[in-house]
Amino acid sequence: MQIQSHIITSLPVFQIGNPLKDVVQFFNDSTFTHVAIQEGQHFVGVLGENDLRNFEDHKTIEDYRYSLESFFVLKETSWLDVLELFARNDTNLLPVLDDNEKVVGYYDLTDIVGVFIETPFFTEPGGILVLAKGIKDYSFGEIAQIVESNNAKLLGGFITDSRNDVVQITIKIGTSNLNEIIQSFRRYNYSIVFGNNDDQFLEDLKQRSDYLDKYLNV
Helix, strand or coil: CCCHHHCECCCCCEECCCEHHHHHHHHHCCCCCEEEEEECCEEEEEEEHHHHHHCCCCCEHHHHHHHCECCCEECCCCHHHHHHHHHHHCCCEEEEECCCCCEEEEEEHHHHHHHHCCCHHHHCCCEEEEEEEECCCCCHHHHHHHHHHCCCCEEEEEEEEEECCEEEEEEEECCCCCHHHHHHHHHCCCEEEECCCCCHHHHHHHHHHHHHHHHHCC
16 A cells, blocks of 8 residues: 555754754644654654653754654555554654655654555455454464355454463454354354454353353242
8 A cells, every 4th residue: 555645745844953942833833743853954853742841942953952762764664564653652743754864754643544444444344353362373374264264255454452472363354244253263262352242152151141040040
């Protein structure tokens, strides 16, 4: 997926010698969390809005060079890596550099998320499953095989959590009837964290529990 058309060129890139008050004004007039700083034609870092709280705005950006963070993307960076960098750096604006380390523009988090939700993972009809399995035991190849063995199509999937050697994988399947697929995943020792509401396995457990309750109350 190409996202270069979403590069914003209308936002400022400040020079290291600019007055700090200019950056303060930029943040006051926008909702962005960071802005790029250059020295001449070369990127030297980004300045965050939160960093300015203890700064003296009559000084220059140069006086606070030590506070600059160093994160950016290249024009060739894939959209998934761009999303990862947004999350990793807790920012809503990413500078985009060319091969000469010059800032050519920015990616806005809202725009890139918009690209993400236009993918078939979100736009195609289907059902969502969240699976869990040991980090050494799961396989995307196996997940695809399980889905396709039930005559369904895997529209996409990604890891949405990982802790204590267990990963959670969110997948979208091109059908809303997930019961047989859920049973197949259980046979392969996947836990179902989230599935459709008519999950027959859970319904059977509920019916048996209700029957047991009635039996014990006789």
